[in-house]
Amino acid sequence: xxxxxxxxxxxxxxxxxxxxxxxxxxxxxxxxxxxxxxxxxxxxxxxxxxxxxxxxxxxxxxxxxxxxxxxxxxxxxxxxxxxxxxxxxxxxxxxxxxxxxxxxxxxxxxxxxxxxxxxxxxxxxxxxxxxxxxxxxxxxxxxxxxxxxxxxxxxxxxxxxxxxxxxxxxxxxxxxxxxxxxxxxxxxxxxxxxxxxxxxxxxxxxxxxxxxxxxxxxxxxxxxxxxxxxxxxxxxxxxxxxxxxxxxxxxxxxxxxxxxxxxxxxxxxxxxxxxxxxxxxxxxxxxxxxxxxxxxxxxxxxxxxxxxxxxxxxxxxxxxxxxxxxxxxxxxxxxxxxxxx
Amino acid sequence: xxxxxxxxxxxxxxxxxxxxxxxxxxxxxxxxxxxxxxxxxxxxxxxxxxxxxxxxxxxxxxxxxxxxxxxxxxxxxxxxxxxxxxxxxxxxxxxxxxxxxxxxxxxxxxxxxxxxxxxxxxxxxxxxxxxxxxxxxxxxxxxxxxxxxxxxxxxxxxxxxxxxxxxxxxxxxxxxxxxxxxxxxxxxxxxxxxxxxxxxxxxxxxxxxxxxxxxxxxxxxxxxxxxxxxxxxxxxxxxxxxxxxxxxxxxxxxxxxxxxxxxxxxxxxxxxxxxxxxxxxxxxxxxxxxxxxxxxxxxxxxxxxxxxxxxxxxxxxxxxxxxxxxxxxxxxxxxxxxxxxxxxxxxxxxxxxxxxxxxxxxxxxxxxxxxxxxxxxxxxxxxxxxxxxxxxxxxxx
Numbered sequence: 020x021x022x023x024x025x026x027x028x029x030x031x032x033x034x035x036x037x038x039x040x041x042x043x044x045x046x047x048x049x050x051x052x053x054x055x056x057x058x059x060x061x062x063x064x065x066x067x068x069x070x071x072x073x074x075x076x077x078x079x080x081x082x083x084x085x086x087x088x089x090x091x092x093x094x095x096x097x098x099x100x101x102x103x104x105x106x107x108x109x110x111x112x113x114x115x116x117x118x119x120x121x122x123x124x125x126x127x128x129x130x131x132x133x134x135x136x137x138x139x140x141x142x143x144x145x146x147x148x149x150x151x152x153x154x155x156x157x158x159x160x161x162x163x164x165x166x167x168x169x170x171x172x173x174x175x176x177x178x179x180x181x182x183x184x185x186x187x188x189x190x191x192x193x194x195x196x197x198x199x200x201x202x203x204x205x206x207x208x209x210x211x212x213x214x215x216x217x218x219x220x221x222x223x224x225x226x227x228x229x230x231x232x233x234x235x236x237x238x239x240x241x242x243x244x245x246x247x248x249x250x251x252x253x254x255x256x257x258x259x260x261x262x263x264x265x266x267x268x269x270x271x272x273x274x275x276x277x278x279x280x281x282x283x284x285x286x287x288x289x290x291x292x293x294x295x296x297x298x299x300x301x302x303x304x305x306x307x308x309x310x311x312x313x314x315x316x317x318x319x320x321x322x323x324x325x326x327x328x329x330x331x332x333x334x335x336x337x338x339x340x341x342x343x344x345x346x347x348x349x350x351x352x353x354x355x356x357x358x359x360x
Numbered sequence: 361x362x363x364x365x366x367x368x369x370x371x372x373x374x375x376x377x378x379x380x381x382x383x384x385x386x387x388x389x390x391x392x393x394x395x396x397x398x399x400x401x402x403x404x405x406x407x408x409x410x411x412x413x414x415x416x417x418x419x420x421x422x423x424x425x426x427x428x429x430x431x432x433x434x435x436x437x438x439x440x441x442x443x444x445x446x447x448x449x450x451x452x453x454x455x456x457x458x459x460x461x462x463x464x465x466x467x468x469x470x471x472x473x474x475x476x477x478x479x480x481x482x483x484x485x486x487x488x489x490x491x492x493x494x495x496x497x498x499x500x501x502x503x504x505x506x507x508x509x510x511x512x513x514x515x516x517x518x519x520x521x522x523x524x525x526x527x528x529x530x531x532x533x534x535x536x537x538x539x540x541x542x543x544x545x546x547x548x549x550x551x552x553x554x555x556x557x558x559x560x561x562x563x564x565x566x567x568x569x570x571x572x573x574x575x576x577x578x579x580x581x582x583x584x585x586x587x588x589x590x591x592x593x594x595x596x597x598x599x600x601x602x603x604x605x606x607x608x609x610x611x612x613x614x615x616x617x618x619x620x621x622x623x624x625x626x627x628x629x630x631x632x633x634x635x636x637x638x639x640x641x642x643x644x645x646x647x648x649x650x651x652x653x654x655x656x657x658x659x660x661x662x663x664x665x666x667x668x669x670x671x672x673x674x675x676x677x678x679x680x681x682x683x684x685x686x687x688x689x690x691x692x693x694x695x696x697x698x699x700x701x702x703x704x705x706x707x708x709x710x711x712x713x714x715x716x717x718x719x720x721x722x723x724x725x726x727x728x729x730x731x732x733x734x735x736x737x738x739x740x741x742x743x744x745x746x747x748x749x750x751x752x753x754x755x756x757x
């Protein structure tokens with residue numbers, strides 16, 4: 020029993036409810052935008068004007084000046100440009116990689132069943148710990164890695180046969196997300212040592228690797244729910260027709276997952292874009308990112324509000340542009356059409 | 361390999377409702393092909409190993425290194441620094457020694473209300489454990505774990521009550537963090553869900569709102585901290601007229617611990633509501649509208665359709681959002697640090713902030729110990745949450 024006018028009935032509210040909804044939305048938009056507006060006007064103020072009290076409207080309340088913009092964009096010049104380019108490269112590449120790897124893992128966790136053996140996990144962790152331990156005690160990195168692999172291979176047969184208790188997909192997923200629990204403050208110094216060993220300090224590659232690793236669990240968890248909510252009939256009928264799994268993923272799963280992929284991409288992008296503490300520890304001059312520049316504006320003379328406002332504004336501009344470009348994909352229709360059409 | 365793994369179980373055979381013979385044949389054919397699909401073993405491993413391997417390599421070393429750090433003390437000597445192993449001294453300091461009032465809080469005997477809460481918790485825990493012990497499918501390991509969990513629960517309720525529902529008690533970093541996390545998540549979820557629900561409707565300026573609501577998430581947390589420092593400035597900030605009309609001229613937030621905590625929670629909510637919003641928006645948008653339409657046509661009310669169609673469909677992603685916010689929320693640091701420096705006193709000092717302060721003063725051992733206590737606490741909370749809440753609402757767990 021399908022009513023051709025039903026779509027209207029669901030998404031169209033009666034006028035009074037629509038008005039109420041609109042008012043609520045406007046109120047929240049003001050809550051969101053007012054601080055941004057304040058950043059905007061602050062960026063055109065002199066230190067004196069900031070200090071004298073709240074002035075709201077340029078040309079009416081106060082005479083705007085481009086001093087702060089000139090300071091950040093012209094005087095600092097390359098010192099703003101370099102971290103800016105770094106942020107763009109690190110943010111975009113790490114979130115694209117995290118999205119690819121995470122979405123693949125999420126799909127696998129939804130559609131396949133894994134039975135990792137407890138014994139093998141213990142052995143794997145044990146031999147890795149041995150490798151790290153040996154390296155920490157001064158053994159050459161290659162030797163440490165080789166001995167870790169050797170231990171794993173030698174014992175794999177024996178242990179694999181003896182300890183057969185196994186875990187499931189949910190345990191894998193939980194282990195992945197639990198890697199985000201330890202606060203960055205505890206992770207930063209060990210990461211510093213790790214990247215020092217491989218010579219990647221003050222290098223954006225180190226940041227990209229770290230952000231990919233920290234964001235994959237988020238991607239996996241968000242996309243797992245999303246993939247699980249997709250109807251299986253489409254994939255099954257494609258499998259019946261003989262499509263390979265790569266083809267099914269490419270031509271069916273990914274196209275109908277676009278809303279979830281876009282939302283997830285935006286989230287991991289801003290996580291990588293804005294990360295502070297790990298960037299602080301892993302970089303010194305060449306690979307610095309924008310959050311460090313923002314924090315640096317709190318100098319000994321107190322926060323330089325005007326410069327900080329400029330930095331925050333130029334930092335959010337590309338993300339907002341990207342949100343504008345991608346928002347249209349967070350919408351219905353694709354899936355419904357594919358299924359019912 | 362394929363024999364021990366069942367990679368894709370066919371659901372109960374509802375998808376093919378016509379005739380049992382036809383159904384049998386269709387199922388067999390599908391199973392054959394799916395067997396071929398399953399033997400496509402490369403994809404099975406190719407899809408998951410890169411992610412697992414990368415995280416393994418990057419997580420095991422920090423995990424091991426910081427536990428070693430938490431058991432030692434940094435000492436400065438001529439020509440360098442020296443790590444001295446001190447056993448559990450750092451933990452002992454935090455939980456029982458010098459730093460206890462800072463970390464756990466000042467604990468006093470509970471007042472009558474406090475006693476009521478403690479006794480109710482004990483009774484409920486004992487009842488739950490007894491029920492688990494009497495149930496049919498019990499395992500000794502499970503019972504022991506439940507017992508440990510119950511003791512931990514009663515213990516933490518005792519600490520919270522001793523700090524909050526007692527004469528002269530004062531919460532420490534641990535309890536302050538818990539307050540930030542739970543109140544924050546509640547507000548963020550309620551707001552995020554409400555806004556997402558409104559924006560799947562046809563309202564004017566729909567796209568504008570959808571984009572604007574994302575903006576707080578795009579600002580670096582340090583920046584948000586400084587922004588709220590401006591907002592809460594009662595003499596030069598933009599909200600000065602409001603503060604003045606409330607009689608708060610020259611008021612400093614550093615005088616009232618609860619107002620200070622409220623300011624932190626408001627800032628945190630401002631920043632993280634968009635996260636809930638965008639995930640729920642994507643989930644709501646991919647709901648099958650026709651089911652709702654059919655329900656409405658059949659005379660179901662809006663509330664009924666929300667309660668019985670929308671809510672079950674977004675419940676799995678809801679539990680994911682709450683889990684992620686739980687894990688991220690426990691690491692709150694920038695807002696209390698920039699807004700109030702953890703003050704008044706240590707009233708808004710979260711666990712991560714306390715770890716950061718120790719870190720800055722090169723007390724790396726204690727900093728790592730706090731991080732590890734945080735890891736244990738969040739692991740327990742997240743495990744309980746996943747096994748008791750998420751497994752109930754989704755088969756994914």
